[in-house]
Structures are given as C-alpha cells and as structure tokens.
Amino acid sequence: MKTEKKLSLYCWLFGVNFFISAFTFGGGYVVIPMIRKFFVQKKQLIREEEIMDMSAIAQSSPGAIAINLAVLAGYRVAGFVGAVISCVSAVLPPLIILSLISACYQIVRDNVVISAVLKGMEAGVAALIVDLVVDMCHMIIKDKDCFLTLLMPAAFLASFFFQVNVALIIGICVVLCVLNTWYKKRRKR
Amino acid sequence: MEVLIILLISFLQIGLFSIGGGYATIPLIQEQVVNLHSWLSIQEFTDIITISQMTPGPLAVNTSTFVGIRIAGILGAVVATFGCVFSGFVISLILYRFFDKYRSAETVLNILKGLKSCSVGLIAASASTILMIAFFGTSTLDVAAFQWNLFAIGIFVTALILLRKLHLNPILVMILSGVAGYFIYA
Numbered sequence: 401m402k403t404e405k406k407l408s409l410y411c412w413l414f415g416v417n418f419f420i421s422a423f424t425f426g427g428g429y430v431v432i433p434m435i436r437k438f439f440v441q442k443k444q445l446i447r448e449e450e451i452m453d454m455s456a457i458a459q460s461s462p463g464a465i466a467i468n469l470a471v472l473a474g475y476r477v478a479g480f481v482g483a484v485i486s487c488v489s490a491v492l493p494p495l496i497i498l499s500l501i502s503a504c505y506q507i508v509r510d511n512v513v514i515s516a517v518l519k520g521m522e523a524g525v526a527a528l529i530v531d532l533v534v535d536m537c538h539m540i541i542k543d544k545d546c547f548l549t550l551l552m553p554a555a556f557l558a559s560f561f562f563q564v565n566v567a568l569i570i571g572i573c574v575v576l577c578v579l580n581t582w583y584k585k586r587r588k589r
Numbered sequence: 590m591e592v593l594i595i596l597l598i599s600f601l602q603i604g605l606f607s608i609g610g611g612y613a614t615i616p617l618i619q620e621q622v623v624n625l626h627s628w629l630s631i632q633e634f635t636d637i638i639t640i641s642q643m644t645p646g647p648l649a650v651n652t653s654t655f656v657g658i659r660i661a662g663i664l665g666a667v668v669a670t671f672g673c674v675f676s677g678f679v680i681s682l683i684l685y686r687f688f689d690k691y692r693s694a695e696t697v698l699n700i701l702k703g704l705k706s707c708s709v710g711l712i713a714a715s716a717s718t719i720l721m722i723a724f725f726g727t728s729t730l731d732v733a734a735f736q737w738n739l740f741a742i743g744i745f746v747t748a749l750i751l752l753r754k755l756h757l758n759p760i761l762v763m764i765l766s767g768v769a770g771y772f773i774y775a
Contacts (some may be wrong), residue, residue: 520770
C-alpha cells in the first residue's frame with residue numbers, strides 16, 4: 401500500500417510539473433502562482449508561507465527560476481526522488497517543443513495565428529504576475545517590519561529603473577540583512 | 590564525443606552564472622553560443638529570443654535545446670539542457686536544506702526573510718517589463734515611443750478580475766487570453 405501511495409505521488413508530481421511547464425509562457429515567475437494553485441490550494445501538500453521561502457531560494461540560486469522552484473517543490477513533497485522527477489518533467493516540454501521548432505522554425509516564426517494567440521497570452525501573463533505580486537506584498541507587509549517592507553520597493557527600483565544586475569541586488573540584500581541583524585542585536589544589549 | 594563534452598561544459602557555465610533568470614541571462618548565453626563557439630549567428634540568436642517569448646520554458650533551456658540539436662542531434666539537446674539545469678538543481682537544494690537546518694539561527698532566518706522581500710521586488714520589476722511590452726510595445730520608459738494597445742489592457746483587466754474575484758485556475762486564464770488574442774489580432 402505504501403509503495404503504491406508513493407508511486408501515485410510520483411506520477412502526480414510528474415504530471416503536474418509537466419503540465420505547469422508546458423504553460424509557462426513569458427518567464428519563470430508564472431510558475432509560482434501555478435505551483436501555489438496545485439501544491440497549496442488543491443492538494444495542501446505545501447503551506448502558503450513555504451512557497452515564498454522556496455521562491456526566494458529558487459531566485460537566489462543560479463539557473464532558471466521555474467526549474468529550481470519545481471525541484472524544490474518536488475523535494476519538499478517527495479524527497480530527492482521527487483526533486484529529480486520534478487526536474488525532468490519540467491524540462492521535457494521545452495525540450496520537446498524546441499526540438500520540433502528547430503526543425504521548422506521559419507514557419508513558426510512567421511505564423512499569424514500563433515503570434516496572435518501569443519500576443520493575447522502576453523497580457524494574461526501580466527495579469528497572473530500582478531495577482532501574485534499583490535498577494536506576496538500583503539504577506540510581507542503583514543509582518544510589520546519596516547526594513548523588510550522597504551526592501552521590496554528598493555529591489556524593484558534598483559531592478560526596473562536603474563537596471564542593476566539581479567545577482568548584485570541579491571548580494572547587497574544579503575549584506576543588508578546581516579548588518580540589520582547585527583544592529584538589532586547590539587541595540588538589545 | 591568531443592563536441593558533447595564542449596557543449597556540456599559550455600552550458601554548465603551558462604547554468605552556473607545565470608542568477609536571476611530571464612533576460613538578465615541573454616548576454617551570458619550570447620557570449621558562449623555566439624561569440625565564443627560560433628554555434629549560432631547573431632540573427633539566429635535573436636530569433637531564439639523571439640521564439641522563447643512565444644513558447645513555454647526558460648530562455649536558457651530553450652537555447653540549450655536549440656543549439657544542442659543543431660550541433661549534435663537529440664543527444665546534444667539532452668546534454669546541453671542537462672548542463673544548463675544542473676547547477677540550479679544542486680545549489681537550490683543545498684540552499685533549501687541550509688535554510689531549513691539553520692532556521693533557528695537569527696542571522697540565517699533574517700537573510701531568508703530579506704531574500705523574500707527582495708524577490709517580491711524583483712518579481713514586480715519583471716512584471717512591469719512584461720506589462721510595458723504588452724501595453725506599449727516597448728520595455729523602455731520613453732513615453733513618446735508608447736504605442737497604446739487598448740486590447741491588451743482589456744485582456745489584462747479581464748484576466749485580473751477572473752483571477753482575483755472569481756479565483757479561476759491560472760492555466761484556464763492563460764488559455765482564455767490566448768483565445769481572446771486569436772480573435773483580436775488574427
């Protein structure tokens with residue numbers, strides 16, 4: 401019975417990650433609301449706050465955020481095997497699709513219907529991410545920590561207006577956090 | 590065989606140094622694929638970026654598959670893709686275990702909290718870029734170059750209402766906006 405349960409969990413992981421990956425048009429962040437929908441709201445395998453931890457780690461690690469997040473969700477739910485299954489199933493859709501496209505990419509590039517559908521999806525993707533950002537902002541502001549709340553607009557401004565390298569922003573953020581902890585400790589004494 | 594090893598090493602580097610994902614990785618991939626190894630011309634590389642916008646999957650994975658299959662067939666695609674996701678796989682798991690283990694240490698917990706806030710800001714920045722491209726057809730803040738796309742704004746508002754008020758499945762929202770795109774633009 402137990403191995404049976406495990407097997408069905410593995411199959412579910414494979415299916416859900418394959419499905420999510422096949423629909424992540426427009427960048428890795430779209431994966432976060434999808435993972436949240438399936439892992440938190442549908443199956444209750446992961447808690448809401450954990451998704452934010454995972455997103456932060458997935459973003460701070462090298463490589464594609466979508467793949468990293470799939471790996472972490474798989475690991476959290478079914479250990480190392482789960483991580484491998486999630487990784488493979490998240491990579492397969494782009495691997496298959498790009499293999500097909502490389503065979504006939506001139507046709508795809510110039511196809512009117514495909515580009516119309518994708519143009520529509522572009523606006524849908526934007527809505528998906530805005531929805532996510534609003535929820536995440538609420539969760540951070542809820543903690544009523546001035547430093548953490550201000551980090552959000554600071555990172556946004558640095559990235560969007562000043563085009564600072566993301567790795568640099570993450571590095572500075574870590575340094576600021578260490579300094580902030582040190583400062584708080586000193587003040588307590 | 591030698592080609593496969595060069596592919597693997599090259600995409601391991603791309604995977605390892607592309608922190609932050611998305612369009613920040615473009616110069617890095619270009620350096621390896623176009624400048625260093627001449628696997629693609631700059632025109633082909635620009636085409637891949639366009640195709641990547643239209644297909645699911647991360648840019649790095651899309652490029653690795655495309656380059657790999659050209660250089661060494663399906664096996665090349667698999668090897669290049671493996672190289673590209675390997676570092677992220679290992680390092681994100683290590684970081685996850687690290688944060689899980691030392692959660693009780695104040696500094697570690699604070700770093701994780703800070704990274705969380707930071708990542709919300711970064712996601713918002715990326716969302717703004719996507720919004721700009723969808724609404725105004727440009728990613729720079731040059732108001733004179735804005736080409737207002739009211740259809741895109743309409744799809745955006747409708748999709749946001751479906752998500753926030755009716756709590757519709759995100760994939761369904763994507764499909765609906767694709768259908769709307771077909772009727773409006775085709």
